[in-house]
Amino acid sequence: MNPKKIILCPECDLLLEMSSVEEGEKLLCPRCGAILGAPVKDSVEKVLALTSAGLLIYVPAIFLPLLTFDAAGIESSGSIADSFLALINTHFYFTGLMVFLTAILIPLVKLVMLFIVAASLYTGRSSRKTAVLFRLYHHLDEWGMLEVYMIGILVTIIKMLHMAHVNYDVGFYCFIGLLAATLGSAALMDKKLFWDEIDKQALAREQKEGILPCRRPEPNNGPPALSTQGRP
Amino acid sequence: MNNRQNDIACNVGQGPVTGKEAGLMICHYCHKVVSCHDYDEATICPRCCATVHTRKPGSITYTWALVLTSLILLFPANLLPIMQVDYLGSQEYSTIMDGIIYFFKEGSYGIGIVILTASVLVPVFKIAGIMLILLSIHFRWKTWLRHKTMMFRFIEFIGRWSMLDIFVIALLTVLVNFGFFSTISAASAATYFCGVVISTMLAAITFDTRLIWDTCIPPNREEE
Ligand SMILES: [Zn+2]
Ligand SMILES: [Zn+2]
Numbered sequence: 001m002n003p004k005k006i007i008l009c010p011e012c013d014l015l016l017e018m019s020s021v022e023e024g025e026k027l028l029c030p031r032c033g034a035i036l037g038a039p040v041k042d043s044v045e046k047v048l049a050l051t052s053a054g055l056l057i058y059v060p061a062i063f064l065p066l067l068t069f070d071a072a073g074i075e076s077s078g079s080i081a082d083s084f085l086a087l088i089n090t091h092f093y094f095t096g097l098m099v100f101l102t103a104i105l106i107p108l109v110k111l112v113m114l115f116i117v118a119a120s121l122y123t124g125r126s127s128r129k130t131a132v133l134f135r136l137y138h139h140l141d142e143w144g145m146l147e148v149y150m151i152g153i154l155v156t157i158i159k160m161l162h163m164a165h166v167n168y169d170v171g172f173y174c175f176i177g178l179l180a181a182t183l184g185s186a187a188l189m190d191k192k193l194f195w196d197e198i199d200k201q202a203l204a205r206e207q208k209e210g211i212l213p214c215r216r217p218e219p220n221n222g223p224p225a226l227s228t229q230g231r232p
Numbered sequence: 233m234n235n236r237q238n239d240i241a242c243n244v245g246q247g248p249v250t251g252k253e254a255g256l257m258i259c260h261y262c263h264k265v266v267s268c269h270d271y272d273e274a275t276i277c278p279r280c281c282a283t284v285h286t287r288k289p290g291s292i293t294y295t296w297a298l299v300l301t302s303l304i305l306l307f308p309a310n311l312l313p314i315m316q317v318d319y320l321g322s323q324e325y326s327t328i329m330d331g332i333i334y335f336f337k338e339g340s341y342g343i344g345i346v347i348l349t350a351s352v353l354v355p356v357f358k359i360a361g362i363m364l365i366l367l368s369i370h371f372r373w374k375t376w377l378r379h380k381t382m383m384f385r386f387i388e389f390i391g392r393w394s395m396l397d398i399f400v401i402a403l404l405t406v407l408v409n410f411g412f413f414s415t416i417s418a419a420s421a422a423t424y425f426c427g428v429v430i431s432t433m434l435a436a437i438t439f440d441t442r443l444i445w446d447t448c449i450p451p452n453r454e455e456e
Contacts, residue, residue, distance in 0.1 A: 008251035008258040008265055011381060012445040015254050032381045032445065069407045071414070078406030086405040087418060095422045098430070099402050102395060131280040135261045142433065145392050145399075151346070152399030156407065158343050159400070164408075195262045199279045 009034055043190035044121045044197070050188065051115035054181030058111065061178040062104055064171035066153060071164035079171050080104060080149070102145040107182060110144045113137045114185055121194065126201040134198060141186075146179050250445070257286045288440040292366065298435035299362050305427040306355060312421035315401055319414045327421065328352065328397060350396040351425075358432045361387050365444060372447045380444050388436045394429045398422060 005018040011034040021027045027037035040046070061080070068077035078086070080103055087096035117134045120126040153175070157166055205211075251257055255268050259277040266275060266284055277284045313325035326334070328351050335344030365380055404416040 006256070006265060007263070008256060010258055010260065010263055011385075011441040013250040013252055013258070013442040014445075015249055015251055015256070032378055032441070034381075034385075066403075067407060071410050074410045074413065076407055076409040078403070078409075082406045083399075083402035087402055090405065090417045092418045092422055095398060095402075095418060095426050098395070098426045099398065102392075103399065128281060131262070135280045135282055138261050142388075142392055145395050148392055148395050149399050151350075151393075152396050152403060155343060155346065155396065155400050156403045158340060159404070160408065192263070195264070195279065199262075199264075 007036065009036065037192050038190065039193065040188050040190040043188055043193055044118055046188045047114060047185050048118040048122055050181045050185040051111050051118060054111045054178055054185065055115060057174050057177045057181065058108055061171060061174035064174060065169040066171040066175060067157065068167040068169055069160055069164040070167065077167075077169060080175070102143055103149045106140050106144040107146050107178075110137060110140050111182065111185070113140075114189070117194065117198070121197050121201070124201055125205075126198045127205055128202050131195075131198050131202060134194065144182070146175075146182055150175070150179050252286055252442075252446075257284055259284045260288070287442055287446075288438065291438055291440040291443060292369065294438040295362065295435050296366060298431045298438060299359055299366070302355070302428045302431035302435065303359050305424050305431065306359065309355075309421050309424040309428050310352070312424065313419040314397065314421040314425060315404075316417050316419045317414070318416075325419055328425075331397075347397065347400075350393045354390050354394050355428050355432060358387050358391060358436070362432075362435055362439065365439075369443050369447055374447055377444055377447075381441055384436075384439070384441055384444070391429070391433045391436055394425075394432070398426060398429075 007016050007018045008014065009016060009029040009032060012029060012032040014029060014031045016029070016036075019027070021037050021039055023039045023041045025039070026035055028034065029036055063079050063081050065077040065079050065082075068075055084096055084100045084104060087093075087099060113133055114137055117126070117130055117137065120130045153172070160166060251265070252268075256265050257268050257275075258265055259280060259282055261282050262277060262280040264277055264279040266277060268275070268286060274283050274285050274289075276282070310328055313327050313330075315326050315331065317324045317326065328347075332344055332348045332352070335341075335347065361383055365384060368380065401416070401418050401422060405418060408414060408416040
Protein backbone atom coordinates (compact mmCIF):
# COMPACT_ATOMS: atom_id res chain seq x y z
CA MET A 1 0.00 0.00 0.00
CA ASN A 2 2.69 2.43 1.01
CA PRO A 3 5.33 2.74 -1.70
CA LYS A 4 7.63 4.47 0.77
CA LYS A 5 7.73 3.05 4.26
CA ILE A 6 7.13 5.65 6.96
CA ILE A 7 9.06 5.25 10.20
CA LEU A 8 9.28 7.27 13.40
CA CYS A 9 12.46 7.99 15.30
CA PRO A 10 12.09 6.15 18.64
CA GLU A 11 14.01 8.88 20.49
CA CYS A 12 12.65 12.15 19.07
CA ASP A 13 9.44 11.06 17.30
CA LEU A 14 10.50 12.55 13.94
CA LEU A 15 8.55 11.29 10.94
CA LEU A 16 10.93 9.82 8.35
CA GLU A 17 10.99 7.74 5.20
CA MET A 18 12.86 4.48 5.46
CA SER A 19 15.80 4.27 3.10
CA SER A 20 17.93 1.27 2.27
CA VAL A 21 21.10 0.58 4.27
CA GLU A 22 24.04 -1.57 3.29
CA GLU A 23 25.58 -4.08 5.67
CA GLY A 24 28.16 -2.41 7.86
CA GLU A 25 26.50 0.97 7.50
CA LYS A 26 24.37 2.72 10.09
CA LEU A 27 21.16 4.62 9.51
CA LEU A 28 20.99 7.64 11.81
CA CYS A 29 18.15 9.97 12.69
CA PRO A 30 18.97 13.35 11.09
CA ARG A 31 17.57 15.29 14.05
CA CYS A 32 18.79 13.51 17.19
CA GLY A 33 21.32 11.01 15.88
CA ALA A 34 19.58 7.86 17.15
CA ILE A 35 20.60 4.64 15.36
CA LEU A 36 17.63 3.52 13.27
CA GLY A 37 19.21 0.55 11.59
CA ALA A 38 22.55 -1.24 11.45
CA PRO A 39 22.33 -4.41 9.34
CA VAL A 40 24.68 -7.31 10.10
CA LYS A 41 25.49 -10.09 7.62
CA ASP A 42 24.10 -13.52 8.64
CA SER A 43 22.95 -12.06 11.94
CA VAL A 44 20.70 -14.99 12.95
CA GLU A 45 23.38 -17.64 12.35
CA LYS A 46 26.04 -15.65 14.19
CA VAL A 47 23.80 -14.99 17.19
CA LEU A 48 22.76 -18.65 17.30
CA ALA A 49 26.40 -19.79 17.29
CA LEU A 50 27.50 -17.30 19.95
CA THR A 51 24.59 -17.92 22.32
CA SER A 52 25.04 -21.71 22.15
CA ALA A 53 28.76 -21.25 22.88
CA GLY A 54 27.84 -18.96 25.79
CA LEU A 55 25.39 -21.48 27.24
CA LEU A 56 27.97 -24.28 27.06
CA ILE A 57 30.54 -22.23 28.94
CA TYR A 58 28.11 -20.67 31.45
CA VAL A 59 28.28 -23.30 34.22
CA PRO A 60 32.11 -23.49 34.45
CA ALA A 61 32.37 -19.69 34.19
CA ILE A 62 30.05 -19.08 37.14
CA PHE A 63 30.79 -22.04 39.41
CA LEU A 64 34.51 -22.80 38.93
CA PRO A 65 37.03 -20.78 40.98
CA LEU A 66 38.19 -17.61 39.24
CA LEU A 67 41.32 -16.74 41.14
CA THR A 68 43.41 -18.07 44.00
CA PHE A 69 45.10 -15.62 46.34
CA ASP A 70 48.13 -16.94 48.18
CA ALA A 71 49.32 -14.87 51.15
CA ALA A 72 52.09 -16.33 53.34
CA GLY A 73 51.11 -19.90 52.54
CA ILE A 74 47.39 -19.45 53.20
CA GLU A 75 45.34 -19.85 50.05
CA SER A 76 41.82 -18.66 49.37
CA SER A 77 39.91 -18.99 46.12
CA GLY A 78 36.38 -18.39 44.94
CA SER A 79 33.94 -18.31 42.06
CA ILE A 80 31.29 -15.79 41.03
CA ALA A 81 28.65 -17.89 42.78
CA ASP A 82 30.81 -17.77 45.93
CA SER A 83 30.96 -13.97 45.80
CA PHE A 84 27.16 -13.92 45.95
CA LEU A 85 27.04 -16.46 48.79
CA ALA A 86 29.65 -14.51 50.77
CA LEU A 87 27.40 -11.43 50.78
CA ILE A 88 24.42 -13.53 51.90
CA ASN A 89 26.49 -15.17 54.64
CA THR A 90 27.53 -11.76 55.98
CA HIS A 91 23.82 -10.74 56.00
CA PHE A 92 23.98 -8.28 53.09
CA TYR A 93 20.84 -9.72 51.52
CA PHE A 94 19.92 -6.79 49.29
CA THR A 95 23.43 -6.33 47.92
CA GLY A 96 23.72 -10.11 47.52
CA LEU A 97 20.46 -10.21 45.60
CA MET A 98 21.71 -7.45 43.29
CA VAL A 99 24.92 -9.39 42.60
CA PHE A 100 22.92 -12.59 42.04
CA LEU A 101 20.58 -10.91 39.56
CA THR A 102 23.07 -8.80 37.62
CA ALA A 103 25.98 -11.24 37.45
CA ILE A 104 24.40 -14.70 37.62
CA LEU A 105 20.68 -14.95 36.83
CA ILE A 106 20.01 -12.24 34.24
CA PRO A 107 23.05 -13.06 32.04
CA LEU A 108 21.80 -16.68 31.89
CA VAL A 109 18.19 -15.73 31.19
CA LYS A 110 19.36 -13.32 28.47
CA LEU A 111 21.46 -16.02 26.78
CA VAL A 112 18.62 -18.57 26.95
CA MET A 113 16.09 -16.07 25.56
CA LEU A 114 18.31 -14.96 22.71
CA PHE A 115 19.15 -18.60 21.92
CA ILE A 116 15.46 -19.54 21.72
CA VAL A 117 14.66 -16.51 19.56
CA ALA A 118 17.58 -17.12 17.17
CA ALA A 119 16.86 -20.85 17.00
CA SER A 120 13.17 -20.32 16.21
CA LEU A 121 14.09 -17.76 13.54
CA TYR A 122 16.67 -20.13 12.07
CA THR A 123 14.21 -23.03 11.88
CA GLY A 124 11.41 -20.73 10.68
CA ARG A 125 9.13 -21.56 13.60
CA SER A 126 8.79 -18.24 15.37
CA SER A 127 5.36 -17.22 16.60
CA ARG A 128 3.85 -14.35 18.60
CA LYS A 129 5.38 -15.98 21.69
CA THR A 130 8.83 -15.49 20.18
CA ALA A 131 8.01 -11.80 19.78
CA VAL A 132 7.00 -11.53 23.45
CA LEU A 133 10.19 -13.35 24.46
CA PHE A 134 12.33 -11.01 22.37
CA ARG A 135 10.59 -8.03 23.96
CA LEU A 136 11.37 -9.38 27.44
CA TYR A 137 14.99 -9.72 26.33
CA HIS A 138 15.08 -5.96 25.70
CA HIS A 139 13.65 -5.37 29.18
CA LEU A 140 16.47 -7.36 30.78
CA ASP A 141 19.20 -6.14 28.48
CA GLU A 142 20.92 -3.53 30.62
CA TRP A 143 20.49 -5.44 33.90
CA GLY A 144 23.00 -8.10 32.90
CA MET A 145 26.39 -6.70 33.95
CA LEU A 146 29.05 -9.27 33.06
CA GLU A 147 31.41 -6.69 31.58
CA VAL A 148 31.22 -4.59 34.74
CA TYR A 149 32.04 -7.73 36.72
CA MET A 150 35.04 -8.32 34.45
CA ILE A 151 36.44 -4.88 35.29
CA GLY A 152 35.65 -5.68 38.93
CA ILE A 153 37.85 -8.80 38.68
CA LEU A 154 40.69 -6.74 37.20
CA VAL A 155 40.40 -4.09 39.94
CA THR A 156 40.46 -6.85 42.58
CA ILE A 157 43.61 -8.35 41.04
CA ILE A 158 45.39 -5.00 40.97
CA LYS A 159 44.28 -4.25 44.52
CA MET A 160 45.74 -7.52 45.83
CA LEU A 161 48.80 -7.70 43.60
CA HIS A 162 51.33 -6.57 46.18
CA MET A 163 49.69 -8.29 49.16
CA ALA A 164 49.25 -11.80 47.82
CA HIS A 165 50.33 -14.04 44.98
CA VAL A 166 47.54 -14.25 42.37
CA ASN A 167 46.85 -17.50 40.48
CA TYR A 168 44.43 -17.54 37.56
CA ASP A 169 42.12 -20.57 37.61
CA VAL A 170 39.97 -22.27 34.96
CA GLY A 171 36.93 -20.20 35.89
CA PHE A 172 38.74 -17.00 34.92
CA TYR A 173 39.31 -18.14 31.33
CA CYS A 174 35.76 -19.56 31.09
CA PHE A 175 34.42 -16.21 32.32
CA ILE A 176 36.29 -14.34 29.57
CA GLY A 177 34.72 -16.76 27.07
CA LEU A 178 31.24 -16.19 28.50
CA LEU A 179 31.74 -12.43 28.38
CA ALA A 180 32.92 -12.57 24.75
CA ALA A 181 29.91 -14.70 23.76
CA THR A 182 27.46 -12.37 25.54
CA LEU A 183 28.92 -9.14 24.17
CA GLY A 184 29.32 -10.64 20.69
CA SER A 185 25.75 -11.91 20.51
CA ALA A 186 24.39 -8.50 21.53
CA ALA A 187 26.62 -6.64 19.06
CA LEU A 188 25.92 -8.92 16.10
CA MET A 189 22.17 -8.98 16.66
CA ASP A 190 20.40 -6.98 13.94
CA LYS A 191 17.35 -5.83 15.89
CA LYS A 192 15.40 -4.64 12.87
CA LEU A 193 15.99 -7.87 10.94
CA PHE A 194 15.03 -9.96 13.96
CA TRP A 195 11.75 -8.09 14.44
CA ASP A 196 10.86 -8.14 10.74
CA GLU A 197 11.57 -11.87 10.46
CA ILE A 198 9.67 -12.73 13.65
CA ASP A 199 6.68 -10.76 12.38
CA LYS A 200 6.82 -12.36 8.93
CA GLN A 201 7.01 -15.91 10.29
CA ALA A 202 4.38 -15.29 12.96
CA LEU A 203 1.95 -13.78 10.43
CA ALA A 204 2.40 -16.72 8.07
CA ARG A 205 1.75 -19.10 10.93
CA GLU A 206 -1.31 -17.22 12.15
CA GLN A 207 -2.78 -17.17 8.65
CA LYS A 208 -2.18 -20.89 8.19
CA GLU A 209 -3.63 -21.89 11.55
CA GLY A 210 -6.33 -19.25 11.70
CA ILE A 211 -5.17 -17.74 15.01
CA LEU A 212 -5.93 -14.10 15.64
CA PRO A 213 -2.91 -11.89 16.35
CA CYS A 214 -2.84 -9.85 19.53
CA ARG A 215 -5.25 -6.98 19.07
CA ARG A 216 -5.98 -3.69 20.65
CA PRO A 217 -8.84 -3.67 23.15
CA GLU A 218 -12.27 -3.46 21.55
CA PRO A 219 -13.25 0.17 20.88
CA ASN A 220 -16.68 -0.24 22.51
CA ASN A 221 -15.48 1.15 25.85
CA GLY A 222 -13.51 3.92 24.18
CA PRO A 223 -15.05 7.12 22.77
CA PRO A 224 -18.70 6.72 23.84
CA ALA A 225 -17.81 6.77 27.51
CA LEU A 226 -16.37 10.24 27.16
CA SER A 227 -19.19 11.77 25.16
CA THR A 228 -22.12 10.19 27.00
CA GLN A 229 -20.77 11.07 30.42
CA GLY A 230 -20.26 14.68 29.44
CA ARG A 231 -23.79 15.22 28.15
CA PRO A 232 -26.99 14.98 30.17
CA MET B 233 25.39 21.47 8.96
CA ASN B 234 22.27 22.85 10.55
CA ASN B 235 20.67 23.56 7.19
CA ARG B 236 21.28 20.02 6.03
CA GLN B 237 19.62 18.67 9.14
CA ASN B 238 16.54 20.74 8.54
CA ASP B 239 16.42 19.60 4.91
CA ILE B 240 16.33 15.97 5.91
CA ALA B 241 13.88 16.71 8.69
CA CYS B 242 11.32 18.13 6.29
CA ASN B 243 11.81 15.76 3.39
CA VAL B 244 8.56 14.05 4.25
CA GLY B 245 6.70 17.11 3.05
CA GLN B 246 4.88 20.09 4.41
CA GLY B 247 2.68 17.89 6.55
CA PRO B 248 3.23 16.81 10.14
CA VAL B 249 6.82 16.44 11.27
CA THR B 250 6.48 14.30 14.37
CA GLY B 251 4.58 11.10 14.83
CA LYS B 252 2.42 12.69 17.50
CA GLU B 253 1.19 15.38 15.08
CA ALA B 254 0.70 12.80 12.32
CA GLY B 255 -1.45 10.59 14.54
CA LEU B 256 1.15 7.85 14.55
CA MET B 257 3.04 6.25 17.39
CA ILE B 258 5.93 3.84 17.61
CA CYS B 259 6.18 0.67 19.69
CA HIS B 260 9.01 1.26 22.12
CA TYR B 261 10.29 -2.30 21.87
CA CYS B 262 9.90 -3.49 18.28
CA HIS B 263 9.71 -0.02 16.66
CA LYS B 264 6.60 -0.80 14.68
CA VAL B 265 4.60 2.26 13.64
CA VAL B 266 0.92 2.09 14.59
CA SER B 267 -1.79 4.71 14.29
CA CYS B 268 -3.16 6.47 17.36
CA HIS B 269 -6.87 6.30 17.98
CA ASP B 270 -8.32 9.67 18.75
CA TYR B 271 -10.11 8.43 21.85
CA ASP B 272 -7.19 6.61 23.41
CA GLU B 273 -3.50 7.28 23.78
CA ALA B 274 -2.60 3.61 24.21
CA THR B 275 -3.04 0.55 22.05
CA ILE B 276 -1.62 -2.96 21.69
CA CYS B 277 1.30 -3.45 19.31
CA PRO B 278 0.26 -5.95 16.62
CA ARG B 279 3.83 -7.22 16.33
CA CYS B 280 5.03 -7.80 19.89
CA CYS B 281 1.80 -7.41 21.94
CA ALA B 282 3.26 -4.61 24.09
CA THR B 283 1.19 -1.61 25.13
CA VAL B 284 2.08 1.31 22.86
CA HIS B 285 1.86 4.89 24.09
CA THR B 286 2.43 8.16 22.25
CA ARG B 287 4.68 9.10 25.18
CA LYS B 288 5.55 6.96 28.20
CA PRO B 289 2.74 7.60 30.72
CA GLY B 290 3.71 9.60 33.81
CA SER B 291 7.31 9.77 32.60
CA ILE B 292 8.21 13.12 34.20
CA THR B 293 6.67 12.26 37.59
CA TYR B 294 8.31 8.83 37.84
CA THR B 295 11.68 10.16 36.71
CA TRP B 296 11.58 13.04 39.23
CA ALA B 297 10.65 10.63 42.03
CA LEU B 298 13.44 8.20 41.17
CA VAL B 299 16.08 10.90 40.70
CA LEU B 300 15.23 12.48 44.06
CA THR B 301 15.32 9.02 45.70
CA SER B 302 18.79 8.41 44.33
CA LEU B 303 19.91 11.89 45.41
CA ILE B 304 18.85 11.10 48.99
CA LEU B 305 20.48 7.65 48.92
CA LEU B 306 23.69 9.13 47.54
CA PHE B 307 24.55 10.67 50.93
CA PRO B 308 24.57 7.50 53.09
CA ALA B 309 26.19 5.63 50.19
CA ASN B 310 29.16 7.98 50.22
CA LEU B 311 29.37 8.91 53.89
CA LEU B 312 28.91 5.52 55.56
CA PRO B 313 31.64 2.87 55.38
CA ILE B 314 31.30 0.47 52.46
CA MET B 315 33.99 -2.02 53.45
CA GLN B 316 35.17 -3.60 56.67
CA VAL B 317 38.71 -4.99 56.95
CA ASP B 318 39.66 -7.25 59.87
CA TYR B 319 43.43 -7.37 60.15
CA LEU B 320 45.05 -9.31 63.03
CA GLY B 321 42.01 -8.84 65.21
CA SER B 322 41.58 -5.10 64.65
CA GLN B 323 38.62 -3.80 62.65
CA GLU B 324 38.90 -1.01 60.15
CA TYR B 325 36.07 0.60 58.20
CA SER B 326 36.53 2.50 54.97
CA THR B 327 34.21 4.62 52.81
CA ILE B 328 34.29 4.80 49.02
CA MET B 329 36.46 7.93 49.20
CA ASP B 330 38.95 6.19 51.55
CA GLY B 331 39.41 3.42 48.98
CA ILE B 332 40.09 5.94 46.22
CA ILE B 333 42.54 7.93 48.37
CA TYR B 334 44.30 4.66 49.21
CA PHE B 335 44.93 3.95 45.51
CA PHE B 336 46.23 7.45 44.88
CA LYS B 337 48.61 7.19 47.87
CA GLU B 338 49.84 3.82 46.62
CA GLY B 339 50.63 5.44 43.28
CA SER B 340 48.16 3.37 41.24
CA TYR B 341 46.54 6.41 39.63
CA GLY B 342 44.93 4.48 36.76
CA ILE B 343 42.87 2.22 39.00
CA GLY B 344 42.15 5.14 41.36
CA ILE B 345 40.68 7.12 38.48
CA VAL B 346 38.61 4.11 37.31
CA ILE B 347 37.04 3.69 40.76
CA LEU B 348 36.60 7.45 41.24
CA THR B 349 34.78 7.62 37.90
CA ALA B 350 32.59 4.55 38.41
CA SER B 351 31.61 5.10 42.06
CA VAL B 352 31.53 8.87 42.52
CA LEU B 353 31.51 10.78 39.24
CA VAL B 354 29.06 8.52 37.38
CA PRO B 355 26.24 8.63 39.99
CA VAL B 356 26.67 12.40 40.51
CA PHE B 357 26.79 13.09 36.77
CA LYS B 358 23.72 10.90 36.19
CA ILE B 359 21.63 12.59 38.85
CA ALA B 360 22.72 16.10 37.83
CA GLY B 361 22.23 15.34 34.13
CA ILE B 362 18.74 13.90 34.48
CA MET B 363 17.69 16.77 36.74
CA LEU B 364 19.02 19.29 34.23
CA ILE B 365 17.05 17.63 31.42
CA LEU B 366 13.89 17.51 33.56
CA LEU B 367 14.24 21.20 34.45
CA SER B 368 14.84 22.15 30.84
CA ILE B 369 11.62 20.36 29.88
CA HIS B 370 9.76 22.08 32.71
CA PHE B 371 10.93 25.55 31.65
CA ARG B 372 10.74 24.65 27.96
CA TRP B 373 14.31 25.62 27.16
CA LYS B 374 14.45 25.05 23.42
CA THR B 375 18.19 25.03 22.91
CA TRP B 376 20.82 22.29 22.87
CA LEU B 377 18.18 19.63 22.15
CA ARG B 378 20.53 17.37 20.23
CA HIS B 379 23.20 17.68 22.92
CA LYS B 380 20.70 16.93 25.66
CA THR B 381 19.63 13.78 23.81
CA MET B 382 23.27 12.77 23.42
CA MET B 383 23.91 13.42 27.10
CA PHE B 384 20.92 11.26 28.02
CA ARG B 385 22.20 8.45 25.79
CA PHE B 386 25.55 8.70 27.57
CA ILE B 387 23.79 8.61 30.98
CA GLU B 388 21.93 5.48 29.91
CA PHE B 389 25.18 3.87 28.81
CA ILE B 390 27.26 4.61 31.92
CA GLY B 391 24.54 3.77 34.44
CA ARG B 392 25.49 0.15 35.02
CA TRP B 393 29.18 0.87 35.62
CA SER B 394 28.48 2.10 39.16
CA MET B 395 28.04 -1.53 40.22
CA LEU B 396 31.82 -1.92 39.89
CA ASP B 397 32.61 -1.19 43.53
CA ILE B 398 29.96 -3.65 44.74
CA PHE B 399 31.42 -6.43 42.58
CA VAL B 400 34.94 -5.67 43.83
CA ILE B 401 33.78 -5.89 47.46
CA ALA B 402 31.87 -9.12 46.78
CA LEU B 403 34.99 -10.64 45.23
CA LEU B 404 37.27 -9.39 48.02
CA THR B 405 34.91 -10.90 50.63
CA VAL B 406 35.50 -14.33 49.08
CA LEU B 407 39.11 -14.05 48.00
CA VAL B 408 40.59 -12.23 50.98
CA ASN B 409 39.74 -14.80 53.56
CA PHE B 410 42.97 -15.65 55.32
CA GLY B 411 41.33 -16.55 58.61
CA PHE B 412 42.69 -14.61 61.60
CA PHE B 413 45.22 -12.64 59.54
CA SER B 414 42.88 -10.74 57.32
CA THR B 415 39.26 -10.83 56.18
CA ILE B 416 37.19 -8.31 54.22
CA SER B 417 33.43 -7.89 54.24
CA ALA B 418 30.88 -5.38 53.03
CA ALA B 419 29.55 -2.64 55.33
CA SER B 420 26.32 -0.64 55.60
CA ALA B 421 26.87 1.74 52.65
CA ALA B 422 26.81 -1.18 50.17
CA THR B 423 23.02 -1.47 50.49
CA TYR B 424 22.50 2.26 49.93
CA PHE B 425 24.92 2.20 47.03
CA CYS B 426 22.91 -0.58 45.32
CA GLY B 427 19.85 1.57 45.91
CA VAL B 428 21.50 4.49 44.09
CA VAL B 429 22.38 2.29 41.11
CA ILE B 430 18.89 0.79 40.86
CA SER B 431 17.03 4.09 41.22
CA THR B 432 19.21 5.96 38.71
CA MET B 433 18.90 3.12 36.19
CA LEU B 434 15.12 3.06 36.65
CA ALA B 435 15.02 6.86 36.28
CA ALA B 436 16.75 6.52 32.91
CA ILE B 437 14.28 3.79 31.88
CA THR B 438 11.15 5.72 32.84
CA PHE B 439 12.31 8.88 31.07
CA ASP B 440 11.05 9.46 27.54
CA THR B 441 13.62 11.27 25.35
CA ARG B 442 10.88 12.44 23.00
CA LEU B 443 9.77 14.88 25.71
CA ILE B 444 13.02 16.79 25.14
CA TRP B 445 11.98 17.36 21.54
CA ASP B 446 8.36 18.13 22.37
CA THR B 447 9.48 21.44 23.89
CA CYS B 448 10.12 22.88 20.44
CA ILE B 449 8.16 23.36 17.31
CA PRO B 450 10.46 22.04 14.58
CA PRO B 451 12.62 24.90 13.24
CA ASN B 452 11.35 24.56 9.67
CA ARG B 453 7.84 25.31 10.86
CA GLU B 454 8.81 28.35 12.85
CA GLU B 455 10.27 29.95 9.75
CA GLU B 456 7.00 29.79 7.86
ZN1 LIG C 1 15.52 11.19 16.20
ZN1 LIG D 1 5.88 -3.79 19.40
